Amino acid sequence: MKSDGSKPQYRMLYEILRRHISESVYREGDLLPSENELCRLYGMTRPTVRQSLACLANDGYIRKHQGKGSIVTQPARDIGILSVSGTTSAVGNRNLKTGIIVKPVLKQWPADFMFPLSELEKESGCIYFERLRLLDEVPIFYDISFIANINLPRITARQFENKSLFSILREHYNIEIKGGEQRIRAISPSSKISKFLKLEKGQPVLHLERKIETSVNGFFIYSSIFCNTRKYSIFGRF
Amino acid sequence: MKSDGSKPQYRMLYEILRRHISESVYREGDLLPSENELCRLYGMTRPTVRQSLACLANDGYIRKHQGKGSIVTQPARDIGILSVSGTTSAVGNRNLKTGIIVKPVLKQWPADFMFPLSELEKESGCIYFERLRLLDEVPIFYDISFIANINLPRITARQFENKSLFSILREHYNIEIKGGEQRIRAISPSSKISKFLKLEKGQPVLHLERKIETSVNGFFIYSSIFCNTRKYSIFGRF
DNA sequence: TATAATAACTTGTATTTACAAGTAAAAATA
């Protein structure tokens, strides 16, 4: 019995509860309503409710304890770029600004790209752009993004300033981020990166190489992210 | 109908399939048997089989595609210290050696510990040790571990050389690792770390601060890991 | 032959039911 046309029930409850946790309706340490109570409250059956809770637990919003209940664990998720939700939504209430350094252009993939590419990806080239992201006016991330040029009309004309790439993809192209993989290294920054991130001499940076999977088969987003971890740190769960 | 006394069915199937993938019975790109086939093969119902597959997908061993099936994605998981399986099991076939630099001793927690501690943890002190881990004879990790001193008889007397801490906990104390959280930074190493990891001058290191959750309520393992990411990189899924 | 419709798969979502196992508070017992 799908009451809504688009999203599955468990997903809707997941989003409701996640929002409630984010907005401190349920605070850290609180017990969520029991599974049976949630069933009554939202008119679902227990397996459905449990599917929502499993997602929440997976994302680190709650912790389940047999016999006790589901405990809210709002993780002070530093700058949780490791989460799938994208930089903008992950930083929470901090003031995040995004400046475009290189506007989106269609070009060839670099010769030695950091991830292997499919033939289709190679042929169609990529949309390339560079962004600098500031947290409370301090430059923290330098993002270099590569998007396979597959059926994204007018993407190069879009305004990326202070917007999440993921939200643009979701709203205008109906593409959802599903997950991905990444490699993490500590490196000495190039002078270009050093300049943009306003680093002191000798200050190392974190380098992330990410391949992000979407709801569209074979469509990936790649990014190379340089991160100043002096004040903030990357936070993740496993 | 629990056919085995200890572990749930879905967990057993999960472990069987994971071993098959690790041992290349199923290779990367292969389709796993369909859910209904797995039901017949292992005498379970589809919800149970699906629970196993959900775990596998979660850990990045397979990728599910509606209408197609479950595709094996053996991730060339570099040195997947980010996975929950622990360093030793995560490096796969590479030659991993572990040397003890500071033998396990019971001591007080450091004054400014990297994670907040419960009262119980504070009172009971911690077991402290330092290890150097080499991959193909090259020092890669410098691990500093802190284990809450809660009911672990004879732990300081145990032989940690070339053994995974997690396997010791599992075999001798019946404690399983459930997950955890971590912070990641790029730092300039201290001279001590630099010496042990045989770093060139100016070579930065990755610094992980991890809080690892176990099957025992309130029992956590903490570790501070310094990692040389020049040759290898940390790999993770999200 | 090339295209479109169909059928036979696959996984995704959801319900219903049942019992096991852990937790905590209430009740009975010493």
Place this chain on the structure above:
DNA sequence: TATTTTTACTTGTAAATACAAGTTATTATA
């Protein structure tokens, strides 16, 4: 009163069933 037992919760595991939705190969049609 202090301890133990019971009871009433909680989540965990598992079955059987049904249909939706995506994929692929076959079959029918142009």
